[in-house]
Amino acid sequence: MRSPALALVLLSAIACARAPETPTPRAPPPVAAPAPPPAAAPSASDDLVTETPESNPNSETVTIKLVADQARKARVFWGRKDLGFAPLELQRPRGSGPLDLVVVTPGALTLHTRVFTDRDDKLALRFYAAADAPAMLGYRADDDPALKPPKNPEENAKRKVGAHVP
Amino acid sequence: MTDTVISLAAMRWTRRRRALVFSLFFVMGCGGRGDGQAVVSSSTAPAGASKPAPVHRAAPPLPDVGALPAAGGLPPERRAIQVVGGVERVVDADVARAQGLTLVDLGDDWAPAIFDDGAGPGGAVLPNHYRGVFTGLAANRTDGDGQPLDAGDRNYLELYGVPPTLGVLRDRFLADAARKCDPTFDVAKMLAVDEITTWGATTEQKELAKHHARGARLEAARAKANVDTLEALAASDPRYAKDVKAHLRREAEQAAFAEVEKRLACEGSLDLAKHKAGTYDTPMRKAMFDFQQEHTVFDQADLKRASLEALARPLLENDFAALRRVLAERAVHAGRFVEDGSSKATYAGSDGARHPVPDLATAATDAVLARLGLATPEDALAFFERHAARDFRSLRAAVQFPPLPEYHAAQMDLSVEIDRGDVWYDFPYDEKGVRQPQPRQQFPSFTLYTKWRGERVALVRWRTTVGGWRTELAADGQEYLRWKGSDVGKRVWRHIVTTPVWIPPASSPLGSMVKEKKVNGMFVKVTNYDETGPGYLSAYGLVAAIHEQIIKGPDGVTYYDNGIRTHGSFDYMSLRGRFSHGCHRLYNNLALRLFSFVLQHRHARTLGSVALGFKRDFWWKGDVFEMRLPSRGFYYELDPPMPVEVLEGRIMGEREKPISGYQRKPGVTYAASSKPPAASDSPESRAGGAEAP
Numbered sequence: 056m057r058s059p060a061l062a063l064v065l066l067s068a069i070a071c072a073r074a075p076e077t078p079t080p081r082a083p084p085p086v087a088a089p090a091p092p093p094a095a096a097p098s099a100s101d102d103l104v105t106e107t108p109e110s111n112p113n114s115e116t117v118t119i120k121l122v123a124d125q126a127r128k129a130r131v132f133w134g135r136k137d138l139g140f141a142p143l144e145l146q147r148p149r150g151s152g153p154l155d156l157v158v159v160t161p162g163a164l165t166l167h168t169r170v171f172t173d174r175d176d177k178l179a180l181r182f183y184a185a186a187d188a189p190a191m192l193g194y195r196a197d198d199d200p201a202l203k204p205p206k207n208p209e210e211n212a213k214r215k216v217g218a219h220v221p
Numbered sequence: 222m223t224d225t226v227i228s229l230a231a232m233r234w235t236r237r238r239r240a241l242v243f244s245l246f247f248v249m250g251c252g253g254r255g256d257g258q259a260v261v262s263s264s265t266a267p268a269g270a271s272k273p274a275p276v277h278r279a280a281p282p283l284p285d286v287g288a289l290p291a292a293g294g295l296p297p298e299r300r301a302i303q304v305v306g307g308v309e310r311v312v313d314a315d316v317a318r319a320q321g322l323t324l325v326d327l328g329d330d331w332a333p334a335i336f337d338d339g340a341g342p343g344g345a346v347l348p349n350h351y352r353g354v355f356t357g358l359a360a361n362r363t364d365g366d367g368q369p370l371d372a373g374d375r376n377y378l379e380l381y382g383v384p385p386t387l388g389v390l391r392d393r394f395l396a397d398a399a400r401k402c403d404p405t406f407d408v409a410k411m412l413a414v415d416e417i418t419t420w421g422a423t424t425e426q427k428e429l430a431k432h433h434a435r436g437a438r439l440e441a442a443r444a445k446a447n448v449d450t451l452e453a454l455a456a457s458d459p460r461y462a463k464d465v466k467a468h469l470r471r472e473a474e475q476a477a478f479a480e481v482e483k484r485l486a487c488e489g490s491l492d493l494a495k496h497k498a499g500t501y502d503t504p505m506r507k508a509m510f511d512f513q514q515e516h517t518v519f520d521q522a523d524l525k526r527a528s529l530e531a532l533a534r535p536l537l538e539n540d541f542a543a544l545r546r547v548l549a550e551r552a553v554h555a556g557r558f559v560e561d562g563s564s565k566a567t568y569a570g571s572d573g574a575r576h577p578v579p580d581l582a583t584a585a586t587d588a589v590l591a592r593l594g595l596a597t598p599e600d601a602l603a604f605f606e607r608h609a610a611r612d613f614r615s616l617r618a619a620v621q622f623p624p625l626p627e628y629h630a631a632q633m634d635l636s637v638e639i640d641r642g643d644v645w646y647d648f649p650y651d652e653k654g655v656r657q658p659q660p661r662q663q664f665p666s667f668t669l670y671t672k673w674r675g676e677r678v679a680l681v682r683w684r685t686t687v688g689g690w691r692t693e694l695a696a697d698g699q700e701y702l703r704w705k706g707s708d709v710g711k712r713v714w715r716h717i718v719t720t721p722v723w724i725p726p727a728s729s730p731l732g733s734m735v736k737e738k739k740v741n742g743m744f745v746k747v748t749n750y751d752e753t754g755p756g757y758l759s760a761y762g763l764v765a766a767i768h769e770q771i772i773k774g775p776d777g778v779t780y781y782d783n784g785i786r787t788h789g790s791f792d793y794m795s796l797r798g799r800f801s802h803g804c805h806r807l808y809n810n811l812a813l814r815l816f817s818f819v820l821q822h823r824h825a826r827t828l829g830s831v832a833l834g835f836k837r838d839f840w841w842k843g844d845v846f847e848m849r850l851p852s853r854g855f856y857y858e859l860d861p862p863m864p865v866e867v868l869e870g871r872i873m874g875e876r877e878k879p880i881s882g883y884q885r886k887p888g889v890t891y892a893a894s895s896k897p898p899a900a901s902d903s904p905e906s907r908a909g910g911a912e913a914p
Contacts, residue, residue, distance in 0.1 A: 103716075103828060103831045103856060105341075105347075105828055105829050105830065105832065106829065106830045106832045106851075107832075108341065112345075112346055113346075133740065133741050134743040134745065135741055135742045150350065150353045151367065151368070152354075152364075152366045152367035152368035153366055154740075155740045155745065155748075164840075164843065164845045165843075165844045165845065166844070167745075167746060167747060167844060167845065167847065168748075168846075168847040169747070169748060169847070169849055171849075171851060173348070176851075178849075181838065182845075183838070183840075183845050188840050188843075191839060191840035192837070192838070192839040192840065193734075193839040193840045194840045198841075198842050198843070199842075199843060200843040201843060
């Protein structure tokens, strides 16, 4: 819940969207007397940063950019659909729901990620080699297919290249 | 819908007139009665009567307060409907407003105003992205991500705060009217039991086998005893009484179960081709759960009394109850009030008398139903038959709502009090690992007050949750018990957030962070955003308020977030007595009512979507999954903040303060050398003021 940015100035500039129906605001209600801080020091509340306004929030489509080194040959799938190799740019109807993507890259673990259509989105794809896995959050050696004997050579071959055929 | 007056069959009107007049009663004024006219004419007087027959005075025609003249040729944005004298007409919405009537939105594009876009600096639009998802869910158009539903899929989300649209209800009414299910099942058999015992698949087979074996044993004993019935066997030999009772109860349950199967099959929710008769298999369980969600029965796929009673009702009666619930939400939001009869409080009126805080929700719902001429399920069916689906793209009713109490104002001095009720700090197990009872008479309650004439007036009082002993996954990968408290004391609400996002701690079990989902025609593994949100399944529900502690220092006021929120919740069953991790949960629909009301009656700024930019990569079964949470939610800022106080409640048991840190859970085998690790210091972890054991 921490945010490094300070944007109270921006917030104060935001117009009052819910204008009071009476011209003069009433006196504020009594604010609770400050209680002593708890034994463990609490954290100061975040300074909130609103999302950057879009240049054209009413456009019918949004642009989604997937950034990756072309040399990685990262192939992007959206369900059955092969979207091609990253880097790539997609146009989708605004507000049509997120796209859950699977990105398959030789020499890297298959990546499952999501891009959004609420506004323009840009995502730099980050890949992990199989050797990186043990250091990752959630890694369990007993669940690692790379450490299990292959059931057949075909499966083994697929695993080596990180193949994912949706 | 046409602009012209729509005539209803005279017969239909006659049948329902009495109920309609009853419903209209409260919207009518006290005065204004016309002179009653004799209804017994000389021609109906008894022949040869020596003196005039007594004159029977019928109830005089009452003025139909709020009825407007029919208006033709209006542009769509000025149209509303009313049923006057049994006839539906189009009226002028501008005239309705001018006369103090409330326009109740019946359109399929309705969402609570709290999901509306806001206005930013210079009038820039601050889009609330969830509005489109909410309306898509309500209309059975999309899933929780806003993507199209598969053909035949339905959302049943009332219990999650998303009521169906009237267009969806129209489909239900028309389909159910065509089904004629009522004669196909036996209500008496269904209601002959209080509940039907169900089991998981493996246990069910064993239990059914035991039942058959017991039946065979008892039958043999009956024959040997030479009596006619099992009841007679039990009476003649008390050794069999217990078994006979259990056997007959199970027989009755099986008979009731067969009727439930018929009912669900007739409704089209149970596919008999996939279901094995007499078993509570997956198709049956799913059909039952859908039924319960559709009709807001809190049984969670169990077959208890509430479910059986709902199943025993005629289909259209259940649909009518759904219509009433849907109109209640529309009415409450249109009326900008929150009072629902839950507070039982009174207030001092300007007349010097005390008045009960009214149940405006019920009164306004009744007013909508009456103004639309909807007194019975048949009225509702007729309403939906005369309106095409396209009518519900934008349809409004012009309704005279009950008068608001005098304490209502554009700006109200609102505050909240949460009473934790009975609280046990004692460890819930003894030294032998035996669970110790910790009964509660007083459950946690949430009360919204307004200040009026020098006193606090309770507007609503609802059940809520508080923290307690919870299982938590520690950094060492082992599960421990930990007291998760609710932050006691005077705090404020400064921010109200729609579709708030919850960031799971890194220690969250990763299995729940991945799920299977159909994506563009194919099932794939995806990161599970259900709990994080934004969405109705989010841990923080559809809307939340952040509890903040004010600390005054030399540099001014600082707000501290101790990790506690009051929020809507998908976990509606938890509001019946379970514990939270410290937050105060409300039913999602009540949370939407509450926070809409607060924003309508307090000064607030719309901040819009607040950036989060959260990203977490994790490994799961050989693949990498990325969780991306770009926004915290859509924020409103209350200015000034609103007071909220959490009362300590009644401390039960021996301990006066909670135990801090992780405690070993009885029955769990821990690594021999392990000592519980230090508990995390997240805001949630600090709440409750725990101390060392």
